[in-house]
Amino acid sequence: MERIGLIAGNGQLPFLFARAARARGLEVVVAAHRGETDPALEREVGHFAWVRVGQVGRIQKVFRQAGVTRAAMAGGIGHVRALTEARPDLGAVRIISRLRSFRDDALLRAVAADFEAQGITIIAPTDFLGEVLCPEGHLAGPALKPAQEKDVALGREVAVLLGQADVGQTVVVRDGHVLALEAVEGTDETIRRGAKLGGPGAVVVKRCKPDQDLRFDLPAVGPRTLEVMEEAGARVLALEVGRTVLLDAPALFAGATARGITLVGVR
Incomplete structure (x- = not known):
């Protein structure tokens, strides 16, 4: 063997x-x-x-x-x-x-x-795990509102710059304002910090660095991410298609629907 x-x-x-x-x-x-x-x-x-x-x-x-x-x-x-x-x-x-x-x-x-x-x-x-990568489109929860779509676009634009600097993968946005950027504290603390500054309704964006080596450090989210988002009052989680790992996808989708959190895969 x-x-x-x-x-x-x-x-x-x-x-x-x-x-x-x-x-x-x-x-x-x-x-x-x-x-x-x-x-x-x-x-x-x-x-x-x-x-x-x-x-x-x-x-x-x-x-x-x-x-x-x-x-x-x-x-x-x-x-x-x-x-x-x-x-x-x-x-x-x-x-x-x-x-x-x-x-x-x-x-x-x-x-x-x-x-x-x-x-x-x-x-x-x-x-070995192609089936756990994020698919494209609306995945769970309410449909995106126009203002949230704009926040997702802004978050992705800023995440590219964050990735080019090899700093982090997560950006928190609300109503056109960037609330938090991920550094050494990790995704969960970035979400909490952004919510403290912007209040309920934040949009969380995760994406790979532009030149990401797929052998290591791919973005990953799971049910625990949703627990932190609910605690912080964040309402949208936008993920990069094909380059974000979904940990326990069925539980992730069901949890997002139950909490009223929008989960979307963006190419």
């Missing part, structure tokens, strides 16, 4: 990838990040090892010992944890010493290149 590696972060995406790989007859070898990955993932895979953020060499050793030649990164790593709790090993130091930029994209591409130099090809998790 071929083995495939999974560098697991937080959230449900590692579970979705592991199940899809098993359905294809692959045995999954997981390198799970302490404090991020759900321990329940261990029950769903063949091999499981804990690592700390920054232990690149240890992950490579786990995969080499298991005979892994392909691996995917799935699930996020909190930016704050990455900044405060990283434990770089010699493998990470080897990569860092060659970097000219420490922005997310440059760092992740350098990590992928180093894995490939070690004989382990990094693939996109969506190679």
